């Protein structure tokens with residue numbers, strides 16, 4: 070890919086384009102070892118650009134994947150206790166991808182990973198209220214009263230949750246399978262919401278973020294997001 074030198078320097082996050090022009094005209098910039106004073110100089114893939122002797126890496130391509138997180142992985146890039154992390158599951162991708170938000174160690178399902186910091190910020194910002202849908206298997210019976218409480222809002226210890234969408238998919242004699250959609254992201258929120266009514270979460274899987282669905286992706290596997298999915302997430 071070819072890029073104008075000032076844009077290349079600015080998009081590496083070093084400075085503004087105007088400041089990059091200044092650096093270029095002051096002779097602070099070298100391309101492949103030679104000083105370049107020309108603003109319109111075009112950098113090609115593989116060129117070595119230095120500013121005051123420091124190597125500049127151009128804007129990294131943005132990568133977006135959806136991972137089906139298995140049990141027993143932490144949503145972090147590294148762990149001081151040496152547990153497996155979701156980074157291990159995308160380690161064949163050369164770019165360093167970060168998880169968008171968190172899933173508990175014991176939660177499975179849809180996790181977006183990307184190196185696009187802006188998208189991460191907007192999807193996780195509380196004010197954007199992006200819906201997240203989970204399938205929970207919980208102990209006991211979900212009475213009409215408990216369902217009504219979950220739908221209205223539950224005190225999970227100093228915080229009352231916003232109204233949730235809740236649907237019982239199956240009531241077994243001693244457990245229930247429930248679909249729940251929330252837009253907040255408090256620590257262990259879904260587990261706490263059910264526990265507040267006496268139902269313990271036995272398994273929890275995130276199946277959707279907005280309209281983005283986990284689908285048939287196998288646990289431990291990832292797939293790249295489509296262009297349409299990326300545009301959709303950016304528009305949320």
Ligand code: URA
Nearest residue numbers: 173176257258259260
């Ligand atoms: N709510 C939880 O309790 N755990 C998760 O991992 C996600 C939402």
